[in-house]
Every structure is written in C-alpha cells, then in structure tokens.
Amino acid sequence: MSHTAELIAVGTELLLGNICNTDAQMISQALSQLGINVFYHTVVGDNPDRVKAAVEIARNRADIIITTGGTGPTCDDLTKQALADAFGKQLIFHEESARRIRQYFETYLPHRTMTENNLQQAMLPEGCTVLDNDWGTAPGCAFESDGVRVIMLPGPPRECKAMLEHRVIPYLKGLSDGVICSRTLKLFGIGESNMESQLHDQMLSMQNPTLAPYAKEGECELRITAKAETEEKAQSMLDPVEQQLRAQFGDLIYGVDVKSLEACISNLLREQNLTLATAESCTGGLAAKRMTDLPGASQVFKGGVVCYANEVKHNILGVAQETLDQYGAVSAETAKELAVGACKVLGSDLAVSITGVAGPDPDEGKPVGLVYVGLARGEQVWVKETRLGQARDRIRNSAVLTAFDLVRRCLTGLPVE
Amino acid sequence: MSHTAELIAVGTELLLGNICNTDAQMISQALSQLGINVFYHTVVGDNPDRVKAAVEIARNRADIIITTGGTGPTCDDLTKQALADAFGKQLIFHEESARRIRQYFETYLPHRTMTENNLQQAMLPEGCTVLDNDWGTAPGCAFESDGVRVIMLPGPPRECKAMLEHRVIPYLKGLSDGVICSRTLKLFGIGESNMESQLHDQMLSMQNPTLAPYAKEGECELRITAKAETEEKAQSMLDPVEQQLRAQFGDLIYGVDVKSLEACISNLLREQNLTLATAESCTGGLAAKRMTDLPGASQVFKGGVVCYANEVKHNILGVAQETLDQYGAVSAETAKELAVGACKVLGSDLAVSITGVAGPDPDEGKPVGLVYVGLARGEQVWVKETRLGQARDRIRNSAVLTAFDLVRRCLTGLPVE
DSSP: OOOOEEEEEEEEHTTTTSSOHHHHHHHHHHHHHOOEEEEEEEEESSSSSHHHHHHHHHHHSSSSSESSSHHHHHHHHHHEEEEEEEOOEEEEEEEEHHHHHHHHHHHHTTTSSSOOOHHHHTEEEETTTTEEEESSSEEEEEEEEETEEEEESSHHHHHHHIIIIIHHHHHHHHSSSSSEEEEEEEEEOOOOOOOHHHHHHHHOOOOOOOOEEEEEEEEEEEEEEEEEESSHHHHHHHHHHHHHHHHHGGGGGEEESOOOOHHHHHHHHTTTTTOOEESTTTTTTHHHHHHHHSSTTTGGGEEEEEOOOHHHHHHOOOOHHHHHHHHHHHHHHHHHHHHHHHHHHHHHHHEEEEEESSSOOOOBBBTTEEEEEEEEEEEEEEEEEOOOOHHHHHHHHHHHHHHHHHHHHHHOOOOOO | OEEEEEEEEEEHHHHHSSOOOOOHHHHHHHHHHHOOEEEEEEEOOHHHHHHHHHHHHHHHOOOOOEEEEEOOOGGGTTHHHHHHHHOOOOOEEEEEHHHHHHHHHHOOOSOEEEEEOHHTTTEEEEEEEEOSSSSOOOOOOEEEETTTEEEEOOOOOHHHHIIIIIIIIIHHHHHHSSSEEEEEEEEEOOOHHHHHHHHHHHHHOSSSSEOOOOOTTTTEEEEEEEESSSHHHHHHHHHHHHHHHHHHHHGGGESSSSOHHHHHHHHHHHHOOOOEEEEEEETTTHHHHHHTSSTTTGGTEEEEEOOHHHHHHHHTTTOOOOHHHOOOSSSSSHHHHHHHHHHHHHTSSSEEEEEEEOSSOBBBBBBEEEEEOOOOOOOTTEEEEEOOOHHHHHHHHHHHHHHHHHHHHHTTTTTOO
C-alpha cells in the first residue's frame, strides 16, 4: 500500500526567517528513500489554533503526518496538545519518559535546574508509541487515529536527525511489508543536466528499483532504491543497475555510499599509506579545510600553505621568481612549481596546488574562472587547466574538487591529465 | 493596515529533499523587517491541482501570497497558470518580457538555443505588474485580485534573492504609508540565551522600534527596526536604541550593518594599512578560507600555513622542538611561537595562530574543545585559552571567530587577553 505523508513544522522562528526548515529536507529525503510520497510541507507558528488548522488540512490529504518542533518547554509543548486535541486524545503522564528527562538533566546539564515545565514533556497522548529521545529532553511519539499515523519529533536539527534515523525510519519500515535498500553513486566531472538528460527516459520507465539524481555543489549523486521481501533480494536488484550505471559513466563515478570526494581520497591515502599536502592561492585554504573536516585527518594530511601573496609562493614554496615574472601566478608553470614545492616543504608523498582567478575582477589580464590545478608525486608532476564559471564561491569549490579528483585519479591508476 | 503573507514554494525537488527551502527563509526575513506577518509557509510539488488547492487555502488566510518556483520551462510554467486560473485571469503575451528573454539568451547563454518553451515565460497574467528579471529568464509578476496581492518569483535562490531585493521589497514598501529602516548590531562573545534573557522584557514591551535577536553560528545579531513617515525620522528612532544596546553590551558589539567578523577585521586592516597571516592547526585552513571568502582579500591577507603535522609547525613556522616536546602542540607556548613564526615567515604585520583539540578524541591527554589562540604583532604576542564545546564543526568555527576577535580587539585598542 502506498502512503502519503505531510510534514508540519511548528515554530515562529521559521516564519521570521531566523532559521531554515532543514528538518523538512532531511525527513523528505528519508521518506523518498522509503518510497513514501510527500505532497506538502507546511510551516506554522507557535499558535495553537493555527497548528490545529494546519493539522485539519493535513489529515484530509495525507495518511502520515510528521510534525517537527513546538515540543520544548518555551512553547508549552503546544504541538502535542494541538495534535491530541485534533485527534481527541488525552495527554497522560509517562513515568519512564519523566525518568529519562530527569536523568538527561543530571548527566548532561548538571549546572541547570530542571523545572516543572521540563516534566510537562513527559505528558504524552494516550496509547501512543513513545519514541525515546537520547539526544535531548523532549521525547517523540507516534499514534494512529482514524487511519492517519501521527509522528511528533523535536525541532532542533541535531535531535530531529538522530530521532529520524534511530526511531522514525525503523518505525516506518515496520509499516511496509518488504525491505527497502538503496545505494548512492557519487560522480564528479559531469553536469547535472547532462547526467539527467542521459538518464531521463530510463528514470521514467523504472518502477523498482528506482533511480533518482541529486545535484550537490559541483558534484552529482545517483541514488538507486529497491524494494523486496528480503535485504538480500533488494541488494541483488540493485547490482545490475549499478553495473549498468558504471558502464555508462565509467570513471566519473568516484565512489558508492562514500560521503565526499575528500573522504574518498582520504581512504585511498590511508590504504596506500601515503600523505597529502596542499598549496593554495585562490582557494585560500578551502582544500585544507575540507581535508581536515574529517576526523583523523592527521594520518593522511600533513598540512598546507595558503600562498595568497606572491612572496609567499616564492619564499615558502620556492616558486622561482622568473616563473612568476614570466608566466604570472596564474599559470600552468606556477601550479607545477607550487605542487612540487609543497611536497618538499611539507614533507608529503603527494601535493596538490591551486592557482587561479576567483574574481570578481580579472587578474594579470587573465579571466575570472581560469584555474590551474597541479599535482606532484615525488618527481612526477601534472597540471590541469580549467574554466570554472563566474561566481567566486563556485569557482573556489569546483577548483578544490578538481584538485581532489586529480589525487583520486592518480591513486587509482587512471590517467591524471 | 497590517498585512498577512503566506509563502508558497512550488517544486517537487523540495518534497524529495533534493533542496532546502532557503527562499522561504530569505523572504520571511525581509517580510519581518517590513512589519508584515507570515503565518504559514507551504511547499507543494509540480502538480497543477495541488498548487491550486494550496492557493485556495492561502487566499482565505492571507492577503499577500508570494510564490517561488514553478516558473521555468521544465515544469511548463505551472505556477503562473495555476495562479491565473485561481484568480480568473488570462495569460497574455508580454512583448517586452519576450525581448528581455531573447536578449538574456544572446548575452549570457550564447551556446544554448532558445526554445519556444522559453518564450512561454513571457506569457503573464492580464493587468499584472511585471517584475523584470535581470538575473535569469523567467520574469516575476504581481497582481491584485479580490483583496489579495499575488507575487510570483523564480525559484533559484540566486534569482529569487535579487528579485526580492530589487523588485519585491520596493513594491511592498509602496503598500505601506511609512518608511521602514533597520540596523543590525553584530555581537561576538555572548551566548544567544544569555543575550535573550537580558533583553526579554524589553523586546516584549517594544512596539516601534522593535528589537529582534538572531543567533548565527557562534555569533549573535540584534536587529532594530523602526517605522516612521520619513527615513530621517525612522533613523532618529533607531539611534537611542542603538545607544542603549551599546551601553549594555559594550565591546561585545563588533559592528553595525557589517557582514561578518572577518569583514570587520578586513576593514580595520585596510584602514590601518596592515596585513594579516594565519597559522592553523586544528582549524585546518578555515580561518584563511574565511579571510579569502571576501573579494579583494589580497590587500590585507598575505597567506597562511596549515600546520597539521608537528614537523610543519617546526620546519616551516619555527616552533622550537623543545616547546613541542615539553608543552605539546596544544599549549599556550606553541600558540605563541606559531603566531610569531607566521608573522616572520609570511611577512605580515599581524598573525593569528590556532592550536587545539577539535575531536572527536582527546589528544596529548588534552580534552576535546580545548583551544589556544595566539596573536602576534611585531614583538608583541598574546594568547587566549578557551573551551569550545564538543562538536568538531563548532569547535573549529568558534576557534576561528575567537582568533578574528583578538585581531579586532588589538586593532581597536581594546585589551586583547
């Protein structure tokens, strides 16, 4: 049976634009993977009547309602009260939740006094399934009434995310007869519209497994999702689709179910017991920052030099003054010397370099978006010239991904340039 | 007269969680500043019937409806058609918009062929005010019908933002008798809840001007908004509130209507004709990245060294081996030597250094969240020890802000440590 869900976010801070409704995006992605349709998101303020009005509309067009927010003591737990009212349920004191709230305060907030407001959070709709919250004080809950399933979650994204993953997804999977499995292929070096146009007919014709494209900043994802009676069967349905996509997109696919391109190269470096360093001009530290976003980066990343000024390129990384004078800082020659210099100075096995014009104005008579990316490994050195658009952020982001992709290609034996 | 607005975002990609509804946040902030209430946001997919249903609900609870998305050729411009249907309007070919679309293609997309679909975007509701789109192909429009004002905007955030700023805000200001002015005070070094509790009663009692707090990653904002007959009067109403907040929060306020702490210190450095460099361990390049997010950074930023490995701290930045051995990499002593070393090696007037434990695991027997931030200016050197929580991202972000704040304090003659 196919389900239709509606998400209702409760919070005046959303309507004031103080925060963005990232919970809705997170939950929508999860529901999409579970094969549950979402037709509407609604955002409503901390106002009981308007919350009730939103619920009345939602129950007539969805059979699953998931609320986020409006569960804290500051808004008098209004979501729970409004939903209980709408579905004619009493709120009942739940001793186990009260115990957990007391314990949470003792463990994590010893400097704060627990107030009676906090214990109000242990009042829950009669007959509900309690969704224990190990990441905050407000428990979630789920109940069914008049053919509609209601799930209430806390609003703070960190809590909402954990509750979604550990409580809601297992609960929703239980509604389904089968098992849903998915695999995400990550691609670099192909545009979203290009990928979509190559897959358009195929995506439309597929029912199970399904294929969904996602565009991320400078990268693309393809998610294959299959539903079957068992995990094994679902996985075996994913295999041929993955094979076919691999045949179609080849080495543009840098990984499956891997978090990011930097995670991919970190894994490769770790496996091969190698280290990386960076020399960055126009990206100003973004490559190093992304390498060190990953915990445990110190095993594979030595460090980097942000050589914004030409004197830093020369003094620290040893780029010859003649190279800078003759070819300019934004040149293939400088990119090569930066990479070789970074390898030496930072004592790493490999080093990438990035030098280009991030804009908004041209530099050295060179156009905005022109970027040279270098890669050195011992005596070997490669360089790639690219044009990366007009917007400063995008140029910098794409330049870093291009550099990481050179490392990937080098470490997997693919042609680098 | 007080207005009530509802935002309707059209796009299946929002319901699938491919993208987040950042347009709603952006527009909500703008409406809040204009004193227009927002009671609901709705998100609906690319489905004409469901869009119409959402509009029918919205017109009964709001007198301003702002739609985003569903205006491109890929979704057959369904928003415009649905809104025209709902309000009984014909779509009419708008020659000037067609001319602009043709021109946009010629100027910005010379490699792409304009299709008939694109010209469909020039079909607009009869009698509407056309909102010219200088940032994309789909024009926006506004019309009034049955006491409801409808405003349609393109969905891509970049276009939506520009249209909001240059078309919608002036249009909405025209609906109001007076002028609305606001000022944003930026604070660093105080928590949101602390700031809010200090201002709670005051915020509740204020009608005009109003005072609204915003929490940003590691920083806080206070926005004062006044409405008056003239710009001059509104500004003069803001002055005493700003004075009073300055008296209350003192040097925690780092700027008014300034974009960020890095923008603040970039301005100070430029005014004083000084340059900065960075030496980063646990933040791995984030400080340098943020300094170079700003166009024109090369005037004030020389570069930085990401000294993740201890050998880089020693070899490039000249931290004494004894210091590393005796006190460890995460220590006040190392932070000082890093800052002094960065100043020398990178040839800058000032340098900041950051060394700490970003986690997830303790290091050198030192706890997660312990960070030392150093600042050197010529022979002078300062260091600050801080505890910045448990989450890797937050620790890194707060460490960078702490470093920038030291620079600000140094350049404005405040005590640094």
